[in-house]
Amino acid sequence: MPTLLALLHLVGCMLFAAVFFAPTGAPTLVHLLKGILREYSLVMLLPALLTALVSVWSAHTDAWRWLRWGTAASALLVGFLAVWPAASAWRMARAADIPLDLREYLRPLVGARPLPSQTVRFAVVAGHELHADVFLPGAPASKARPAVLYLHGGGWSGGGRAYGRAWADFFSSRGYVFIALDYRLFPPATGLKAPGDVKCGIRWVKDHAATYGIDPDRLVLFGESAGGHLATLAGYSEGDSRLPSSCASGDSSVAAIISFYAPGDLVAHAVGDQVALEGFTGVPLEGHRALYELLSPVNHIGPRSPPTLLVHGEADSVVPLDASRAMAARLAQVGVPHVLFTLPYAEHGFDIWDGGFGRQLARGRVGLFLQAHVPVGE
Secondary structure (H helix, E strand, O other): OHHHHHHHHHHHHHHHHHHHOOOOOOOHHHHHHHHHHHHOHHHHHHHHHHHHHHHHHHHOOOOOHHHHHHHHHHHHHHHHHHHHHHHHHHHHHHHHOOOOOHHHHOOOOOOOOOOOOEEEEEEEEOOEEEEEEEEOOOOOOOOOEEEEEEEOOOOOOOOOHHHHHHHHHHHHOOOOEEEEEOOOOOOOOOOOOHHHHHHHHHHHHHHOHHHHOEEEEEEEEEEEOHHHHHHHHHHHOOOOOOOOOOOOOOOOOOOEEEEEOOOOOHHHHOOOOHHHHHHHHOOOOOOOHHHHHHOOHHHHOOOOOOOEEEEEEOOOOOOOOHHHHHHHHHHHHHOOOEEEEEEOOOOOOHHHOOOOHHHHHHHHHHHHHHHHHOOOOO
16 A cells, blocks of 8 residues: 555656646646646645655555655655745845735635726727727826736637736726727738737727826837737837728827737747747748738837837747847847846746736736836826
8 A cells, every 4th residue: 555655646746747847839738737836836845745754654664665765756856846936936026126925825826807997899890899998997096097008818819808807906906097908810810900900909099098097198018928929019010001000090109018928020939839820920931921020029129119028937838938038139239128027937828827926026027117117197
């Protein structure tokens, strides 16, 4: 019995380690579990402790020597995997002066989400209705407020504006109007349509700013993954006639951009995500490089680009960290104020889990960025 128990614990520890270090190309479910394990790594202290107890127990029984040593080594490995992300997060929090809350960490993976104050149709484009969820701050304001316009992820083919509900309380509690926007998804191909939908949404917010008490000159585009790509593309290409608004023309400029784990160079990203990009653009990279370059935000960065916050997990297996590093390098080259904030242990989509240290760190960094570039009350 002790030998069987030790074997089971050894196999369990190896499974934990395999998921924790899952490489690019593993099934989506594995990456989802990998992200949870890394965000809530302290949970693994329990199996590490149990395996250590089994190791001590088996050391005093008639078990194979290699099994006794194997369970001990497994306990140490899982214990290290449990501590490393949490210790890394606390170290980053201290360096960035961002508080972490252990009580928040112990909340459910996904908690209650607020409902929008109202949902409005902001455009009808080619027979497709585009809607916006508007979240208004509870406290009244004596003057116009800044607004954060959110663009969801989903590989340009999935997801929805409801993803923004995970961030609504964070922004509205700080006095920002928060608006989650639709954009068209593929199929059919939307590479030349989705950026225009974003500009259409910006234009609509500016036109209706007085209705919601918004300062039209202090808008922030915030996108995650594919939404981050569209946020940077729309924000950097303002005024580019090759990427016009889907509806009313006019000023679609923004005051700042926040982009989470997003591709910035579609030519480079096509190497690892060819299927998604062919669906988005409608054509393969070969023979259509100019289109991929046009739809790459990094190629639209100039000295007048808005201040930008880039947030990325260094363990991202969907969009490599090099994507944000290349964007940061280009922003630095032309002198645009920017911040690249990376989390050494974090997977793609690390911020979707309520309370996780990665989410707390990301929120803290977003708050500091907004306070520096688009503060409330100014």
